Amino acid sequence: MKRSFTDQLNRNIEINFPPKRIISLVPSQTELLFDLGLDKEIVGLTKFCIHPIEKFAERTKVGGTKKLNIDLIRSLKPDLIIGNKEENEQKQIEMLMAEFSVWMSDIYTLEDAKKTILHIGELVDRQPEAAYLNHLINAGFNDLQTLALQQGIDKKVAYLIWKDPYMLAGRNTFIDDILALNGLQNVIKQSRYPELELEALVDLKPDLIFLSSEPYPFKQKHLEEIRTLIPDAKVMLVDGEMFSWYGSRLVKAVQYLFQLQKELL
Template identity: 80%
Template sequence: MQRSFTDQLNRTISVSYPPKRIISLVPSQTELLFDLGLDAEVIGITKFCVHPESKFKEKTKIGGTKKLNLDLIRSLKPDLIIGNKEENEQLQIEALMEEFPVWMSDIYDLEDAKKTISQIGALVDREPEAAYLNHLINAGFNDLQTLALQNNLNKSVAYLIWKNPYMFAGRNTFINHLLAVNGLNNVVKESRYPEMSMEELRLLKPELVFLSSEPYPFKEKHLEEISAVLPEAKVLLVDGEMFSWYGSRLVKAVQYFFQFQKELY
């Protein structure tokens, strides 16, 4: 049976329903598909789709999120490919769109993330499971916002995602939205992921500086380097998956942020 679905780029695709041969091009959405119970249906994932670990080991790797192996994807004969506007490379996605049903997400905040979970649930015939995940996410993040307000958590922060050059999460990003939910104000006013020197950052006087575990794997030594340059700021290593994965990982992120907020009072 063929069914039509509209993705978040407002494209309509026709899918053999329910899909039986799914390729996922984004780690957070791969984890979501497995958490929805699609162990057999997911046949291809990227080399960055590391959760859950047991599934990562047994599934075919079709390259990286921005360097897909198109010939390998073609050989797997998928009946559905699921990607993301920010994380995948436009020309490669457009090439796949000419041959396969490709459903794309475009996510900037929690509402977008919950909508994605619902829409993917409908796309793969797992609507009740998706609704339950959204129930948990909704309740958890409402409580997190309440907690931040109760504790007057209102601190300025810079969130580093890359080194050489230093790059930051700016406005119009999912990370920026999750910072705000947790009572934190991003000192970076530029949109998306601007470059900035430590001298420029010092002038913004952030109370907190977060060093993300991904995409650049910041470590303890980097914490010491940046603390030396910004002695007035509290510099912390943070779990990048909790701040930037927008699928079912958000359920786990709730508990992470409850603990995380306590460190910031």
């Protein structure tokens, strides 16, 4: 049966419903598909789609999120490809759109993420499962916001995602929204992911500096380097998946962020 859907770029796509051969091009959305109860329908994913690891090992890898193997994707004959505007490279996505049904997400806030979970649930015929995930996410993040207010968490933070050059999460990003929901004020006023010298970061006087585990894998040695340069800030290694994965990983992120809030008191 053919059904039409509108993606988050406001494009109409038509798919064989429910889809039987799905390729996911984004790690957080791949994990969501498995958590919605799909299994054999997922025929391809990227080399970064590592959760759940046992499913990752069994599936065809179609390249990286920004460097896809288009010929391999063609050989898998997908009836649905699911990507994301920020994560995937526009030219490659447009090539795929010319040949396949491609549904794209576009996410900047927790509310966007919850809408995406519902949309993907509808797309793959898993609406009840998607609604239940959102119920858990709603309850958890409502409690996180309440706790942040009750505990008076109100700190200025810089969130580093890359080194050489240093890049930070700025405004109009999913990470910025997750920080704000936990009582943390982003010192970066620029949009998206600006480059910044550490000397300039000193002048912004952050209370906290978070070094993300992804996409750049910051380690203890980087923490010590930055702590030496900016001794007045508390420098911490944080799990990037818990701040930037906008699918079912948000359920696990709640407990992680509860623990983080305790560490900040």
